[in-house]
Amino acid sequence: MNSKFLKIGQITDLHIGEDENLVQGIDVRANFLKALNSKSMADIDLLVLSGDLANEDGEPGAYHFVKEQVKNLKVPVLVIPGNHDRLDTMAEFFDLEGKIHDGKCYFKHEIEGRTLFFLDSACGTVSRDQLDWLKSETAKVQGKVFLFMHHPPCLCGHRFMDSKYSLKNKEEVQEALAGIPNLTHIFCGHYHSHFELDMGRQKVHVAPSTQMQIDSHAPHFILKSSAPEWMTIEIGENFVETAVYLR
Numbered sequence: 380m381n382s383k384f385l386k387i388g389q390i391t392d393l394h395i396g397e398d399e400n401l402v403q404g405i406d407v408r409a410n411f412l413k414a415l416n417s418k419s420m421a422d423i424d425l426l427v428l429s430g431d432l433a434n435e436d437g438e439p440g441a442y443h444f445v446k447e448q449v450k451n452l453k454v455p456v457l458v459i460p461g462n463h464d465r466l467d468t469m470a471e472f473f474d475l476e477g478k479i480h481d482g483k484c485y486f487k488h489e490i491e492g493r494t495l496f497f498l499d500s501a502c503g504t505v506s507r508d509q510l511d512w513l514k515s516e517t518a519k520v521q522g523k524v525f526l527f528m529h530h531p532p533c534l535c536g537h538r539f540m541d542s543k544y545s546l547k548n549k550e551e552v553q554e555a556l557a558g559i560p561n562l563t564h565i566f567c568g569h570y571h572s573h574f575e576l577d578m579g580r581q582k583v584h585v586a587p588s589t590q591m592q593i594d595s596h597a598p599h600f601i602l603k604s605s606a607p608e609w610m611t612i613e614i615g616e617n618f619v620e621t622a623v624y625l626r
């Protein structure tokens with residue numbers, strides 16, 4: 380049992396552009412910095428950037444900017460790709476040594492006696508290789524494990540995102556995740572909305588975006604807000620709590 384309290388900052392769907400021009404009229408760089416420099420992040424033990432760091436298609440200028448902003452942080456910074464990232468370009472800016480297997484970025488990270496797993500859903504699916512790896516690696520861990528992936532593994536009740544951009548092989552992924560007894564919490568992004576959902580005995584936390592929030596009630600794209608939102612995750616011995624912040 381580990382009594383140390385672990386606090387993780389999760390920033391997702393930054394959608395940073397190649398240069399300083401606004402992205403869809405939004406100063407996404409300023410939005411990201413509001414999250415990164417907020418008081419809520421002052422005491423984190425780990426920062427996770429859970430995909431779509433780049434706006435459209437893995438713009439190098441986006442990764443350069445993000446790297447410059449996080450390089451002096453005193454805590455580890457872990458990145459996974461989203462559907463707008465390019466892994467080969469990301470790897471030029473972030474240390475992904477040993478984390479890329481057959482073109483997919485998946486790995487585990489141990490911190491404060493806890494084990495976090497990270498999967499790559501950038502192409503819209505989670506490969507069988509990753510699911511098999513996750514099953515065998517989580518079986519080696521005593522105690523709970525926690526998973527990060529860009530796409531939520533289930534529908535979320537977001538009319539636009541569910542119908543257009545949900546994880547393609549969600550049934551296969553759900554079946555695999557349900558077969559991991561010590562997996563209790565899954566942390567995602569991609570939906571530009573905040574959700575907390577029960578998926579069987581597992582809880583799925585969908586973090587909002589620092590770029591913008593998308594209306595979950597409309598069947599087509601409707602901008603809900605261009606204010607940045609982000610999430611913190613606190614893991615104690617007997618609890619997991621998330622908090623969403625906005626500015």
Ligand SMILES: [Fe+2]
Binds near residue numbers: 430431461569570
């Ligand atoms: Fe995405």
